[in-house]
Amino acid sequence: QSVLTQPPSVSAAPGQKVSISCSGSSSNIESNYVSWYQQLPGTAPKLLIYDNNKRPSGIPDRFSGSKSGTSATLDITGLQTGDEADYYCGTWDSSLSASVLFGGGTKVTVL
């Protein structure tokens, strides 16, 4: 059971929008920056979003991140078949057992 909670799966038709939530607490999401990673089948995770809402060079603006309180959200607009992947949120947890955390992951299916 991950400290950062994500829905196991979301789905939508091509061209539509999906939103993936990442729910945490005051010791992680609320007080630290959030990153998002995309993992295509059989490949290593790839950075999509960092510092809550910034995109690395080469990441299309169809991907956007936001944070409010103890939750963060990754939005994907104009969904494409190539977006079918697992998506993970990540952040620091500043509790007594300080550690870097990942969410449990969300599988995005393009219908």
Add this chain to the structure above:
Amino acid sequence: LQLHESGPGLVRPSETLSLSCTVSGFSISTSNYYWAWIRQPPGKGPEWVGSIFYTGSTHYNPSLESRVTISVDTSKSQLSLKLNSVTAADTAKYYCARHVMVPMVVSTFDLWGRGIMVAVAS
């Protein structure tokens, strides 16, 4: 920039898992980044193992800290992972990654290696 993990794909229970990661196309002795090990059991999400600065300063996942040692050899542009007393629960794909880290504030893994699958079995 490339990160390339290497090591044995099979380790016996109770023994020590040893992996290396060679960094090319970028200086490992940079003040801007840590270098990290992350593992991912089959069908599960990633788990941070630990990170090291080029000076040798380390941060470990508290759940693994008693069994983990991460080291860096700047002359070879390599980082290494040793995990002792392994069990089947340590079976995973192990990745090395470049880590933008400010402890307790920022953690971003911006570049990843392809990973190496390690099975713990007799």
